[in-house]
Amino acid sequence: MPEAEATFTIKAPLDRVWSFLVDPRRLGSCFPDVQEVRVLDEKTAEWVLKVKLGFIRKTIKMKSTVTDFVPQKRVTFQGVAEEAELSGTMNLESGPGEVKIHYKILMEGRGPLAPLMNDLIRRRISKQSQEFIEILQKKLEV
Amino acid sequence: MSEGHADIIVIGAGHNGLIVAGYLLKAGFSVLVVEKNPWIGGATSCREVNGFKLDWASTNHIDIQPNPLLVDDELQLKAKYGLKYIIPEVQMAGPYPDGTSMIIYRDVEKTVKQVAKLSKKDAQAYRRFAQWGIQCLETILPGMYNPPPTLGAIVSELEQSPDGQELLRAMMMSFGDIVDEWFEDDRVKALLLHYASELLLPPWENGTGSVLFIMIPIMHVYGMGCPVGGSGALAEALGRCVEAYGGKILTNSPVEKVIVENGEARGVILENGRRLRAEKAVVACLHPKPLFLNMVGEEHLEPGFVRRVKRVKQSAFSGINTTYMLNEAPRFKVEEVNEGANWEISWSLEDMMELFQDVVFRRVPPEKPCPNVVCWSKLDPSRAPPGKHSLYAISYAPYNLRDGGPSQWKEIKEEVADSVLESIREHTTNMGSGNILGRLITTPVDVEEVISSNNLLHGDLTGVRATLEQTFMFRPLISLGNYRTPVGKLYLTGECTHPGAGVAGGGRATAQVILQDFGIKFDDVLRKS
Numbered sequence: 001m002p003e004a005e006a007t008f009t010i011k012a013p014l015d016r017v018w019s020f021l022v023d024p025r026r027l028g029s030c031f032p033d034v035q036e037v038r039v040l041d042e043k044t045a046e047w048v049l050k051v052k053l054g055f056i057r058k059t060i061k062m063k064s065t066v067t068d069f070v071p072q073k074r075v076t077f078q079g080v081a082e083e084a085e086l087s088g089t090m091n092l093e094s095g096p097g098e099v100k101i102h103y104k105i106l107m108e109g110r111g112p113l114a115p116l117m118n119d120l121i122r123r124r125i126s127k128q129s130q131e132f133i134e135i136l137q138k139k140l141e142v
Numbered sequence: 143m144s145e146g147h148a149d150i151i152v153i154g155a156g157h158n159g160l161i162v163a164g165y166l167l168k169a170g171f172s173v174l175v176v177e178k179n180p181w182i183g184g185a186t187s188c189r190e191v192n193g194f195k196l197d198w199a200s201t202n203h204i205d206i207q208p209n210p211l212l213v214d215d216e217l218q219l220k221a222k223y224g225l226k227y228i229i230p231e232v233q234m235a236g237p238y239p240d241g242t243s244m245i246i247y248r249d250v251e252k253t254v255k256q257v258a259k260l261s262k263k264d265a266q267a268y269r270r271f272a273q274w275g276i277q278c279l280e281t282i283l284p285g286m287y288n289p290p291p292t293l294g295a296i297v298s299e300l301e302q303s304p305d306g307q308e309l310l311r312a313m314m315m316s317f318g319d320i321v322d323e324w325f326e327d328d329r330v331k332a333l334l335l336h337y338a339s340e341l342l343l344p345p346w347e348n349g350t351g352s353v354l355f356i357m358i359p360i361m362h363v364y365g366m367g368c369p370v371g372g373s374g375a376l377a378e379a380l381g382r383c384v385e386a387y388g389g390k391i392l393t394n395s396p397v398e399k400v401i402v403e404n405g406e407a408r409g410v411i412l413e414n415g416r417r418l419r420a421e422k423a424v425v426a427c428l429h430p431k432p433l434f435l436n437m438v439g440e441e442h443l444e445p446g447f448v449r450r451v452k453r454v455k456q457s458a459f460s461g462i463n464t465t466y467m468l469n470e471a472p473r474f475k476v477e478e479v480n481e482g483a484n485w486e487i488s489w490s491l492e493d494m495m496e497l498f499q500d501v502v503f504r505r506v507p508p509e510k511p512c513p514n515v516v517c518w519s520k521l522d523p524s525r526a527p528p529g530k531h532s533l534y535a536i537s538y539a540p541y542n543l544r545d546g547g548p549s550q551w552k553e554i555k556e557e558v559a560d561s562v563l564e565s566i567r568e569h570t571t572n573m574g575s576g577n578i579l580g581r582l583i584t585t586p587v588d589v590e591e592v593i594s595s596n597n598l599l600h601g602d603l604t605g606v607r608a609t610l611e612q613t614f615m616f617r618p619l620i621s622l623g624n625y626r627t628p629v630g631k632l633y634l635t636g637e638c639t640h641p642g643a644g645v646a647g648g649g650r651a652t653a654q655v656i657l658q659d660f661g662i663k664f665d666d667v668l669r670k671s
């Protein structure tokens with residue numbers, strides 16, 4: 001499975017960071033490919049992503065579920081769509097005036113285009129992860 | 143691993159066989175590569191003569207440049223095993239008999255300026271052609287070095303956008319029609335047709351139209367590569383990688399039979415009678431005909447499958463390659479093209495069409511051969527003794543000669559090579575006998591018998607014909623498109639499988655399928671050092 005892993009800090013109070021990360025709509029705004037996030041209930045949400053692979057444009061509807069969480073410490077999640085699935089964990093550690101986040105995400109293509117999806121994910125996952133960190137920092141650091 | 147025994151045996155040390163071996167070794171399997179010849183590399187090997195490294199088979203490493211094998215250096219061929227490419231700014235130059243020329247640079251706009259010298263309208267067209275081609279490439283590339291999606295999935299995705307529909311249309315057309323639709327100047331057309339016909343099909347062959355939207359944009363985005371040290375440098379780096387991972391390569395070891403027990407491949411028997419046991423799988427970098435009809439044997443196969451193997455189609459023609467040892471690099475009469483090291487020699491468009499007629503109808507020597515002439519030693523001095531040069535000149539030729547069949551090649555090879563040389567002489571000023579220290583001729587029969595026996599049958603440099611009905615999931619034939627075969631634990635790799643002909647490194651996709659069958663995630667292997 002293609003994966004991305006990163007550790008970074010956000011200069012903001014823990015409760016603000018935590019409430020942002022567990023709000024799918026606000027979290028979704030950190031990923032440029034995400035068009036819409038519909039919250040279904042406390043633990044599940046539906047994400048609409050638009051991806052472009054040359055002339056192929058795909059709208060991916062992914063259902064995400066929070067599988068485990070320890071408030072302000074850790075959240076584990078998974079996502080399933082027809083074209084891909086993912087799983088990940090985010091660990092938070094509070095420090096003076098900042099929060100250290102370590103996250104790991106694994107994503108894999110599914111269905112008839114799986115090899116192509118994997119290629120796309122492999123090529124983009126690190127860049128998207130970097131973009132996510134930058135946007136998150138911009139949104140949360142005042 | 144003991145010498146006669148490994149998890150996986152790979153038949154054929156062509157670059158694809160070695161690539162499969164590399165990834166499987168990285169995954170932790172023990173691998174034994176068994177090669178018929180005393181050298182490795184198959185159609186990427188070189189011959190060394192008096193200090194000259196002669197690319198007697200392939201020379202232009204194009205399709206492998208976008209492969210993550212190189213882009214991400216997945217097997218550390220560049221970082222650890224000495225593989226180096228020079229990507230020249232002048233990718234291809236076409237000197238024309240009327241004294242004009244056209245150069246394809248890596249840079250699109252510089253190329254547009256070149257085309258503008260011949261036709262302003264074509265210059266605009268070339269810009270659109272290259273830009274659209276780059277988008278096509280973005281669409282096609284993710285499918286190239288990975289197992290192919292089904293044709294149905296490709297069609298259903300592409301038909302959803304107007305550009306996708308255009309690409310589908312191009313895939314069904316001939317590259318000649320595509321060139322005619324886009325360009326008006328015969329010289330521009332001649333250069334593009336010349337390049338695209340390296341598929342070994344004439345411009346009127348349907349199901350080939352997308353080739354230009356791969357080959358041209360690769361030159362602009364990634365660039366055609368000159369392997370430093372000769373074409374064989376790729377296989378040498380792969381060989382070092384295989385051995386560093388603990389793999390073994392047995393040269394001088396032609397396989398005669400694949401051992402099949404209870405419907406599964408269990409090893410191979412060499413021509414000398416030696417049996418080599420494969421605990422987990424056998425991978426063949428071979429053409430499906432000799433593999434299934436001779437080495438596996440029809441008794442292990444369904445009659446329907448045997449029929450499909452027998453009907454596999456070869457390309458329309460082959461090529462004769464002459465490599466020269468020179469005192470100095472060729473000097474072209476059209477001064478401007480001397481900036482390059484890779485030339486497509488074209489006469490008039492009519493002459494080129496006649497050449498295609500000649501080779502399709504198996505007549506030689508053609509009146510006006512149009513060789514691809516390459517002098518990489520201009521960029522890579524390690525290919526020749528100090529101050530000297532090696533030259534590559536490949537020109538289309540039939541395998542099965544109309545007069546006398548393939549065996550006639552022995553009689554006429556010097557004459558045909560001379561006619562190609564004559565063509566070069568007419569475009570250059572210094573290719574007289576005083577400049578030539580020696581030459582090595584590779585005929586289509588040499589390719590079949592010596593360089594790539596059991597793979598490039600009939601000297602077909604593309605393995606099997608690269609038309610639509612033999613591409614993607616249908617390459618080389620229905621039911622063999624995902625590298626698995628009807629014999630359990632027997633896999634097919636090499637240029638006869640997707641993504642096909644050329645130095646492309648398609649073995650990466652085969653490795654993915656084998657790993658998947660053993661429950662190993664390809665990405666976990668990539669993460670290993």
Ligand SMILES: Cc1cc2nc3c(=O)[nH]c(=O)nc-3n(C[C@H](O)[C@H](O)[C@H](O)COP(=O)(O)OP(=O)(O)OC[C@H]3O[C@@H](n4cnc5c(N)ncnc54)[C@H](O)[C@@H]3O)c2cc1C
Nearest residue numbers: 154156157158178184185199200201202397636637644645
């Ligand atoms: C003259 C010529 C010019 C070419 N020019 C270019 C070019 O410029 N650019 C480009 O991209 N492509 C070019 N090609 C095509 C390209 O070289 C091939 O597509 C590619 O190298 C094929 O690689 P492969 O690993 O699939 O198979 P191969 O290289 O054919 O390897 C197959 C191997 O299997 C071995 N083998 C066969 N039978 C047995 C047996 N019974 N037991 C054990 N081993 C066996 C063979 O000896 C060989 O080493 C050219 C080919 C030729 C012949």
